[in-house]
Amino acid sequence: MCGIIGYLGYKDAYPILINGLKKLEYRGYDSSGIAVFDNNGYKLYKTKGKVSELEKKIISGSIIQGTTGIGHTRWATHGIPDDINAHPHVSNSKELVLIHNGIIENYHSLKVILLKHGFTFKSQTDTEVLVNLIEYIQKKNKLSLEEAVRISLNEIIGAYSIAIVERSHPERIVIAKLGSPLALGINDREFFIASDPIPFIDYTKNALYLKDGEMAILRKNKELDLRKILNNHKISPIIKELKINIKEIEKGKYKYFMLKEINEQPKTILDTLRGRLLITDGLIYIDSIESNKDIFLKAKGITIVACGTSWHASLIGEYLLEELARVPVEVEYASEFRYRNPIIKKKDIVIVISQSGETADTIAALELAKKKGAFVFGICNVVGSSIARNVDAGIYTHAGPEIGVASTKSFTAQITVLVLLALKIGKYRSTITDSRYNYLCKELGSIPDKVNSTLKIDDTIKRISKIYHGVNNFLYLGRGINFPVALEGALKLKEISYIHAEGYPAAEMKHGPIALIDESMPVVIIATKKGCYEKIIGNIQEIKARKGKVIAIVNEGDFQVSMLADHVIKIPNVSEELSPLLTVIPLQILAYQIAFILGENVDQPRNLAKSVTVE
Numbered sequence: 088m089c090g091i092i093g094y095l096g097y098k099d100a101y102p103i104l105i106n107g108l109k110k111l112e113y114r115g116y117d118s119s120g121i122a123v124f125d126n127n128g129y130k131l132y133k134t135k136g137k138v139s140e141l142e143k144k145i146i147s148g149s150i151i152q153g154t155t156g157i158g159h160t161r162w163a164t165h166g167i168p169d170d171i172n173a174h175p176h177v178s179n180s181k182e183l184v185l186i187h188n189g190i191i192e193n194y195h196s197l198k199v200i201l202l203k204h205g206f207t208f209k210s211q212t213d214t215e216v217l218v219n220l221i222e223y224i225q226k227k228n229k230l231s232l233e234e235a236v237r238i239s240l241n242e243i244i245g246a247y248s249i250a251i252v253e254r255s256h257p258e259r260i261v262i263a264k265l266g267s268p269l270a271l272g273i274n275d276r277e278f279f280i281a282s283d284p285i286p287f288i289d290y291t292k293n294a295l296y297l298k299d300g301e302m303a304i305l306r307k308n309k310e311l312d313l314r315k316i317l318n319n320h321k322i323s324p325i326i327k328e329l330k331i332n333i334k335e336i337e338k339g340k341y342k343y344f345m346l347k348e349i350n351e352q353p354k355t356i357l358d359t360l361r362g363r364l365l366i367t368d369g370l371i372y373i374d375s376i377e378s379n380k381d382i383f384l385k386a387k388g389i390t391i392v393a394c395g396t397s398w399h400a401s402l403i404g405e406y407l408l409e410e411l412a413r414v415p416v417e418v419e420y421a422s423e424f425r426y427r428n429p430i431i432k433k434k435d436i437v438i439v440i441s442q443s444g445e446t447a448d449t450i451a452a453l454e455l456a457k458k459k460g461a462f463v464f465g466i467c468n469v470v471g472s473s474i475a476r477n478v479d480a481g482i483y484t485h486a487g488p489e490i491g492v493a494s495t496k497s498f499t500a501q502i503t504v505l506v507l508l509a510l511k512i513g514k515y516r517s518t519i520t521d522s523r524y525n526y527l528c529k530e531l532g533s534i535p536d537k538v539n540s541t542l543k544i545d546d547t548i549k550r551i552s553k554i555y556h557g558v559n560n561f562l563y564l565g566r567g568i569n570f571p572v573a574l575e576g577a578l579k580l581k582e583i584s585y586i587h588a589e590g591y592p593a594a595e596m597k598h599g600p601i602a603l604i605d606e607s608m609p610v611v612i613i614a615t616k617k618g619c620y621e622k623i624i625g626n627i628q629e630i631k632a633r634k635g636k637v638i639a640i641v642n643e644g645d646f647q648v649s650m651l652a653d654h655v656i657k658i659p660n661v662s663e664e665l666s667p668l669l670t671v672i673p674l675q676i677l678a679y680q681i682a683f684i685l686g687e688n689v690d691q692p693r694n695l696a697k698s699v700t701v702e
């Protein structure tokens with residue numbers, strides 16, 4: 088995926104674009120570019136690397152002035168990250184300049200046609216094909232830019248959000264969307280375009296999210312002209328006021344967003360529970376569950392679909408829903424689910440989980456489930472995202488903007504929602520006793536405080552990180568509800584420190600991974616008191632017998648594991664169902680500290696993007 092930005096108004100465009108691109112770097116950061124227009128044409132700069140590299144290049148070049156501009160930060164799909172494949176892309180006549188987020192699936196066949204018509208290509212990108220297709224259609228039929236864009240987009244298979252400017256008409260930008268997000272900020276006499284509204288909230292809070300199949304023609308000092316790509320029908324724009332708190336998207340005292348987001352978890356969990364858990368009345372109230380009570384009450388089975396960290400939360404959801412609500416649950420990778428013929432019948436429940444709400448595989452899985460007649464329920468963080476808009480009902484996690492590429496607070500928020508859901512359905516179906524329900528509700532209310540105490544183990548983890556940051560491999564073990572936490576701990580370490588790590592159910596170790604264990608192999612083991620504690624002690628002994636190093640996550644007051652382990656990280660006591668909300672915290676901090684010692688860019692790990700809006 089990529090980030091796109093644009094400005095049309097009366098201010099100098101360059102600072103708005105460059106600062107906006109920095110805020111969009113979570114979407115991709117392998118190359119970037121900017122084009123700024125005035126009445127004499129445009130200046131275009133692009134370069135491999137982060138936006139800071141682009142900034143350096145522009146400072147050493149001439150200053151760009153102009154009140155219309157577009158910019159792009161890239162996460163490569165077609166073609167390696169380099170200066171040539173970076174956006175904006177320019178048509179053969181140099182008249183049209185385009186930025187694009189998404190994938191044009193039929194770009195190859197279009198390229199063959201354009202080559203036959205004499206077009207040439209410098210880059211390996213699908214975007215350069217699109218800009219030339221628009222030019223070809225415009226010239227051949229003598230069309231306005233907007234009409235050429237519209238007709239071209241009707242020839243496209245794939246996903247896009249685009250912004251395009253014509254050199255001879257810098258007073259106009261045409262934008263369009265299908266599948267990839269596009270927000271438009273609107274002020275008196277100015278328009279702001281961005282993949283999400285964060286780059287422009289300093290300037291305006293009035294925004295409109297383009298819907299799939301919509302395009303807009305933005306003209307200086309003119310009203311917004313919103314249309315349907317299919318048939319050019321005019322649409323009345325619905326402009327809403329954004330409710331984003333600027334503090335949430337600043338690093339504050341933290342060096343990295345990831346560290347800030349780890350430390351925010353007491354608050355974010357509280358925000359997830361707010362208005363939904365009324366402990367004093369033993370009440371869980373969630374509108375979207377209440378209004379679909381019958382569906383949940385009669386559920387014969389639930390399928391949960393997600394990717395990455397959200398998939399790990401789904402595995403925890405499986406445990407919770409089966410344990411508390413006694414509903415059979417299947418958890419699927421969205422990327423697998425979408426390409427097989429899953430057995431989903433009319434009215435079956437499919438839950439999709441996604442932080443961003445824009446993950447391409449999860450969106451495709453959602454669409455497949457809907458096509459099969461399922462009731463699709465979403466658990467999403469980003470308000471107004473594609474998934475949030477397309478599900479039948481759902482719950483927002485309310486974790487606030489998550490900027491670090493490695494998910495942290497969104498994971499604990501997802502688990503919190505899944506606990507609420509499982510308790511609520513369990514109550515409907517009378518699969519949970521009143522006393523257990525009340526106990527868990529009360530304990531859930533105390534989780535933010537317990538996460539707060541867990542965060543205090545920072546120093547212990549710093550010491551452990553100093554010892555092990557140089558190793559090549561880590562093993563993470565957990566059992567039951569904490570097995571997905573082991574998977575999540577391993578994913579966090581891989582993502583940001585590039586150390587190979589694997590998560591395993593502790594008892595599976597003897598079926599293979601035990602072969603890896605020697606004196607240089609650290610094994611992180613979740614050994615909290617519940618969940619087969621005695622068996623876990625056995626697993627630890629197996630590791631120690633092979634000289635492996637054990638880093639154990641234990642409960643306060645633990646004695647047995649603490650005697651055996653090389654390093655002990657103590658967390659507060661809590662019921663097993665809620666334990667992932669605490670056990671994951673040390674694993675997040677461990678990954679962060681190791682990556683930090685290694686000097687890696689924690690928020691922008693190589694090869695990754697915050698939300699994967701392409702296949």
Ligand code: M6R
Nearest residue numbers: 395396397441442443446493494
């Ligand atoms: O936005 P989503 O929750 O749908 O994203 C799914 C994964 O791409 C995401 O969790 C990814 O694995 C993160 N980088 C994990 O830290």
